[in-house]
């Protein structure tokens with residue numbers, strides 16, 4: 001499952017857990033984006049913070065892992081590269097790429113979309129406020145799944161932190177504490193050790 005995870009929240013985690021169970025997947029690899037080019041113009045927290053929050057959020061699930069392939073690759077993040085890198089690391093694996101309904105509806109705008117279908121199956125999952133559809137997508141490469149509705153977005157979590165409203169229970173406890181520790185999403189916050 002690829003995502004900017006700024007921050008990772010229970011919508012991501014429930015979707016991943018549900019797809020793991022429905023498809024009986026051995027592993028769900030969370031892949032935080034390096035430079036999410038379709039989010040250019042937005043302030044995105046440093047990749048190391050997003051990576052570490054993803055590690056904290058997934059640590060207790062033995063089937064969840066986190067990959068650095070996208071944050072360690074320079075330049076804009078393209079799923080074409082993500083899937084090629086994951087395939088190199090797991091040559092025998094059958095890959096499934098999990099996306100929410102909003103991301104799936106944008107997939108035709110992704111780099112080299114025609115080549116994506118040969119690299120993985122795509123699993124589109126329901127997300128409140130977004131229509132889940134495989135219109136215009138190859139039917140044999142895309143599967144649609146209903147997951148428990150979690151009306152949570154990273155945008156809302158960031159806004160809440162900024163407004164000093166709670167994000168408890170929207171994100172895992174360790175992620176709340178991480179956000180507080182580094183003052184993420186607050187003016188002047190989010191500095192990493194090496195920034196200083």
Ligand SMILES: Nc1ncnc2c1ncn2[C@@H]1O[C@H](COP(=O)(O)OP(=O)(O)OP(=O)(O)O)[C@@H](O)[C@H]1O
Nearest residue numbers: 003004005011015099100103127150152153154155
């Ligand atoms: N509540 C949710 N339910 C189902 N899927 C979700 C949910 N939130 C995010 N996703 C999916 O997870 C992937 C990564 O999402 P992303 O990290 O951009 O989170 P986001 O909440 O959409 O962030 P932002 O609000 O900053 O745009 C995308 O495929 C997205 O569709």
Ligand SMILES: O=C(O)c1ccc[n+]([C@@H]2O[C@H](COP(=O)([O-])O)[C@@H](O)[C@H]2O)c1
Nearest residue numbers: 002003004036038077078079080110111
């Ligand atoms: O490959 C692309 O061109 C592309 C364009 C936009 C998004 N994606 C991927 O879609 C996933 C969700 O992205 P986002 O921006 O909604 O967090 C993440 O893995 C991104 O790298 C990929």
